[in-house]
Amino acid sequence: MTSPQGPKIGHLVLTVRDIEASHAFYGGVLGFEQCGQFKSEMFPDIDMRFYRGSASRHHDFALVQSPDPATQPPVEPFDMFGNRVGVNHIAISYPSREAWLAKLEEIKDQQVPVYLRGNHGMTHSCYLQDPDGHGVEVLYDLPQHVWEGDVDAALSHFEFVPDEHFLEDDTNYKIFGRQS
Ligand SMILES: [Fe+2]
Incomplete structure (x- = not known):
């Protein structure tokens, strides 16, 4: 059942309704540093931001702005x-x-x-x-x-x-x- 060098989760990417609100939560409240911003000539309008908790990591997670959040279902409160x-x-x-x-x-x-x-x-x-x-x-x-x-x-x-x-x-x- 144990594997000494098995896989682990490397990072997580969340598509979000409001990237400024999510930035305030993950950056402001939880203390992650924004360490990158996606830049692409192929996808010039994409707002994707990378975050990390310490400088020894390239990123822990990223946020992507949903292009049309109004079409998404309303926020359902967390329920474990x-x-x-x-x-x-x-x-x-x-x-x-x-x-x-x-x-x-x-x-x-x-x-x-x-x-x-x-x-x-x-x-x-x-x-x-x-x-x-x-x-x-x-x-x-x-x-x-x-x-x-x-x-x-x-x-x-x-x-x-x-x-x-x-x-x-x-x-x-x-x-x-x-x-x-
Ligand atoms: Fe848990």
């Missing part, structure tokens, strides 16, 4: 287990617990609506929605030894964190695959 087919949520991993907590504080200060805050067995997470209704999971990864003993159990594990504890984070992680 809803009926809409397509991308459910995009997980954005912050490089440390401290960076993640600082981001949660910004989210609270900027009054960004939060869908859900909770802890999985392999990440501690906060779910938002982007301007097109895609879920966005803001997370930090727990150390590998926490989940590697039983990744399947860790993936289904979830503890809800109520609003009044939004900025608190318990580091007494449940270790999976060990009797306790």
Whole structure:
């Protein structure tokens, strides 16, 4: 079941209704840097922008302006287990617990609506929605030894964190695959 050097997801491209609104969300709220703008003589009217979280990467994702967003269905609010087919949520991993907590504080200060805050067995997470209704999971990864003993159990594990504890984070992680 394990493959030491298997494939991984490299980047993501989203076609969006309003690229300025999405730029404000992914750039402003979440902290990505715009590192490129698509330029093409063949497609001179395309507005496509590239983003990254650190300079060691060429891009993490890109946004493309839909040419005729008025013909698109209205934004459906994010619903983790809803009926809409397509991308459910995009997980954005912050490089440390401290960076993640600082981001949660910004989210609270900027009054960004939060869908859900909770802890999985392999990440501690906060779910938002982007301007097109895609879920966005803001997370930090727990150390590998926490989940590697039983990744399947860790993936289904979830503890809800109520609003009044939004900025608190318990580091007494449940270790999976060990009797306790
Ligand atoms: Fe997720």
